[in-house]
Amino acid sequence: MSLKVQVGLYGRHAHGGEVITYDPHGVHNTHLDGLAHIGADGGWHGPVPAAASETDEDTIVNWAQHGIATRGVLLDVTAARGVDWIPAEEPVTGADLDAALAATGVTLEPGDALIVYQGRDRYEAAGNVYPSGAAAVRRPGIGQDGARWLAAQDLGLVLWDFHDARDNPGGRLEVHGLIYSIGLALIDNCLLGPAVSTLKDAGISTGLLVAAPPAIHRSTGVLVNPLLLY
Template sequence: MTTHHGPAGPRLPAPGPMSEAAFRDLYRRLREPAPEGGARGRGALDRLTPERVVAAAAEVRCGRAVSLAAPVETRPGPDSPEPASHRMTAPARPVTGGHGLDFARDRFAMNVHGDVDSHLDALCHVIFDGELYGGVPASTVTPDGAGALTLDLVRDGIVGRGVLLDIPRLRGVPWLDPGDQVTAEDLAAAETAQRATVGPGDLLLVRVGHRLRRRTLGPWDVTRERAGLHPTAMRFPAERGVSVLGSDGNNDAAPSAVAEVAFPVHVLAVNALGLHLLDYLDLEELAEECERLERPHFLCVVAPLRLPAATGSPVNPIAVL
């Protein structure tokens, strides 16, 4: 279990509320630059070139593989009113003996975009002002499925260099309290403190300690309060040119810093920047290993399900250290 990381670093001023006008100005400025190569079809994944994938493989030092996903939650709770369902379909009765062949079978269903299970958001997940990323009309998403920017863009998986920035470690606390918000200055300070480098094509993972707090104190209603990024923090991944953004929380804090926009970080990340988002990861074991090895970089592999018309998928990302 991750514990206190020593003396607290300098506490930066808490970010304040953001007006809708200021948010929309930030949205326009982040949306304007096209990803490298000028192609908008795969969003920020255009930056994850074969050369960068090869370089990411060189980050492996000890061959230690770590899951970044939490166990799928099948029990209802304050953060999981509609938990995943898992039931056995065979055998119909307990097998105590017998002769010949039989099979155990089961069925699984889940709300992909819930507030407890680890999942990936496709680029068609966030609609803002009637558009998807790159100006694609929201009408391409219908009750029968999405027709553009779907999960099919990552059917071959995402493989690249992962970088963990541990904000509780920076602040000398086990976790951030619900409602706390991470700034671009926090991210830059964590990068310096951990001797990390965040660059083009990277998979940037930001730990806020959500999973550790949940395990220690129990689940709570995260729709009301949760730690996450402040909208202005999105300048950091935009300037560094990352390809994927993930967190052990929702990425968005609650309550929102923008009263008129409930999920401003989702809007900026997915809709403006074309970033695939990883929500509700479990970064505790990874944080321990990165601290032990004094290496915040690793090879990261994300393999979503093959659901061509879907807006997201449960995932079990793997970090290889």
């Protein structure tokens, strides 16, 4: 993110403004991916032609008109595995997600926000660097089997700390591919450790997940600050 501040002094009056430039994707900023972020065969989910992004594709504006408010269900995959973080060599599977969900005692309902904690804060605190999705390398995250599990649920959106593990021969982004195939909304790079600790102390695994994406015309993604209220 870059910030250009402009200050004007006019006698006793001062005026400040700025122009902000940011990358609404990658592995650093917490952001909501639009349906025009990942596509196939020359188009986005819908199907919508990819060329529409140059004119009138407005996933983010449409979402911004009503915002996001739904039940959030927090899954601690690290606790289900008994590890500090998910290693790159053993990506999250459907069995892992089943075990983490069973530990909550919650039944998923259509439209729920699934919040998947994989230990990224501990991973980075130990000095590890999480690689960018632009590099076709295996990394910690949800693998192909876990992506199939997500696709079988009727979720409103998924929030996570680690992304796709890329544990397939083609190095594809398993979960991000669901943006195109089923219209899945993703909020990437969430700081989930504090939520895990707080909800554990409260003895619960759910809360009200809210997020208010800004209405930026033709955007493929936007920065957001999701909140889990309980």
